[in-house]
Amino acid sequence: MSLEQFKNRNVGTQNYVKLDLDHTPTSGWCQFKQVVKRTFKPELFVGLWVTLREMINALFRGKMHTTQYPFEKLPISPRYRAIHDMLRLLESGHYRCIGCGLCEKICISNCITMETRYDENQRKEVSEYTINFGRCIFCGYCAEVCPELAIVHGQRYETASEQRASFSLFEDMLTPIDQLNLQQEYQGFGAVSPNADENIKKTPLAY
């Protein structure tokens, strides 16, 4: 795709639909015709009917528009980028993060802080992991770069809280172990494409 269409600054001629306005009346007769036309066109009553129809729709046909927000919520896109989730492995229940530090490195607002150490099996263990949500811009880079699909964006968009730290500790973001069966894979940034299996090829060994 070329940049041509973005460089076109001539905005006045694109995609505008002109209203089909009548001509301004020039003579007295034209004016008279216009007045008569407007007088006997039942436009006012059309307006009344429209509002009444909508009232009937809303009251008796269940077409009320209002979402009573705190009690009802509209579904949001599975790709929505809200407060992060840390996912677990389904088999073992262990957290997926391997402490590679890529997310910390790529975060463009420098808001991921983590510390790692070796555990007793000489495996890397995440000892500290926090995201400063006062700085996070929800860009999704961390989810995209994570090799283990460990850090993803969740669906929690109601982020008012008494403390800045409320959502941001590792334990807060981690899927609770008893809700492991409810854990959803994230479909947005960094997710495996739906046809990933077809794209896997054997590594050519004939070097």
Next chain:
Amino acid sequence: METATMLPEVTAAGVIIKAVLILAVIAAIAGFGTYIERKVLAFMQRRLGPQHVGPFGLLQLAADGIKLFTKEDIIPQHANKIIFAVAPVITAATAFIALAAVPVFPDFTIPLLDIYVPSIASDVNVGILFVLGMMAAGLYGPLLAGMAQANKWGIIGSARTAIQFLSYEVVTGLSILAPIMMVGSLSFVDFNNYQADGTWIVVYQPVAFVLFLIAGYAETNRTPFDLLEHEAEIVSGYVTEYSGMRWGLFFIGEYANMITIGVIASIVFLGGYNDFWIFPGWLMIIAKIAFSFFFMLWVRAAWPHIRPDQLMWLCWKVLMPLAVVNVVITGIVMMIVG
């Protein structure tokens, strides 16, 4: 209210009861009207309207009342304090005084006490003139309020009040003149009795009815003609500087006037409180007033408001000539037929 001429059997107690009844009922309805208005407008836009305070949001009314009463009553520094304070009272008072000469329910007798309550607080024999005059006097409320508050939006609002109310007063008077000629009386009771046979005056006078409705909307400052306080243009017009209960008084006055217009339209044009088919008179009059109130809300939901110059054009070049022609034709027909 009670000092006007009374029919012989009407006792002072009956009149006082009626006056209190009108005051209580109309004040309650005026408050309730805000709730109805919000609900109806909401439904017409497929919203829910107030619904969290009390069942179906009914107590929203009380919440608003408490809010209005407890809000600080601000009087601007450069305002003319006395006039500023008195203006809302003028609006509310004239609205209620106008209702004194309007028959709202048919006569009834309180069973145990044997007190006869008349249909009308005071059956002035020039009832229509009295009511129209009172509603016209109500113009001083917005006018003085706007001029006293030392605010440019208020001044514009009160200027609009003056032109709008004065102009449409002419149309109201002329449009209602034709029915007056037919009935030959200025008393509402005579109007009601004239239609006792079931033929409503609107059948003979459709033009006058439409003119009266249009002018009525202009005088009650309802939507196609709500130029006095149109938010998009002049902030809030004559109520810009008002807060709390003083603002509430304007509101109550406006709603009481809406009811008055509804009552006049029902009695003069739509058959009054006569029994209709199997429905008793009191139900008919309530139904008619309720419908005319609903129609005002309906119109508000459906129609945009017009510019001041269009308002004047409509009044002086369309409505007033129509009203005059209507009066002349009525006169000629009456001369030929009668």
